Amino acid sequence: MTSRAEEVASRCLRAVLASISVGSAIEESDEFRTFQSALERVIPSTLEVEYPWWQHESLDAFRFAVARKLGSEEAEFVGLCLLISDQTWTPLHVRLRIAPQNDKIAWLYCRLGESGTGNGGMLRTPYGSSRETKLLYSVVNRLEFIPWVYTVTHGSPEHAA
Numbered sequence: 216m217t218s219r220a221e222e223v224a225s226r227c228l229r230a231v232l233a234s235i236s237v238g239s240a241i242e243e244s245d246e247f248r249t250f251q252s253a254l255e256r257v258i259p260s261t262l263e264v265e266y267p268w269w270q271h272e273s274l275d276a277f278r279f280a281v282a283r284k285l286g287s288e289e290a291e292f293v294g295l296c297l298l299i300s301d302q303t304w305t306p307l308h309v310r311l312r313i314a315p316q317n318d319k320i321a322w323l324y325c326r327l328g329e330s331g332t333g334n335g336g337m338l339r340t341p342y343g344s345s346r347e348t349k350l351l352y353s354v355v356n357r358l359e360f361i362p363w364v365y366t367v368t369h370g371s372p373e374h375a376a
């Protein structure tokens with residue numbers, strides 16, 4: 216069953232992607248902000264299926280160093296997410312593909328949280344910290360070397376094309 220947040224995320228991302236070419240950066244817009252608000256609910260609900268710790272955590276915001284269109288219905292996001300419990304940032308990498316004919320996420324791949332000693336086993340950077348921007352842009356260069364705490368895949372990439 217598709218959640219309301221998934222429907223909103225899919226519909227808004229479809230609108231955002233329709234107006235840009237493959238490889239282009241996703242710019243700020245009302246639809247992109249609404250997509251992000253819905254994604255704040257989609258990611259924790261997807262993570263809690265495999266990681267019970269996420270039943271008691273939520274996301275409050277994103278800061279993306281990379282937000283780009285990868286295909287007609289696919290996008291990638293690299294940056295930070297704000298954990299609601301203590302208002303700290305941790306790295307995030309998301310690729311997702313929306314279903315071509317309905318408001319569903321056909322495939323979602325998410326890596327969240329750099330291994331550390333903070334709650335949930337994550338490295339956490341306080342909101343407003345002088346290290347926040349440096350961390351944001353370092354995630355792109357370290358993407359494949361970050362010891363990710365949480366990794367989850369929802370759906371199937373081969374059926375999402």
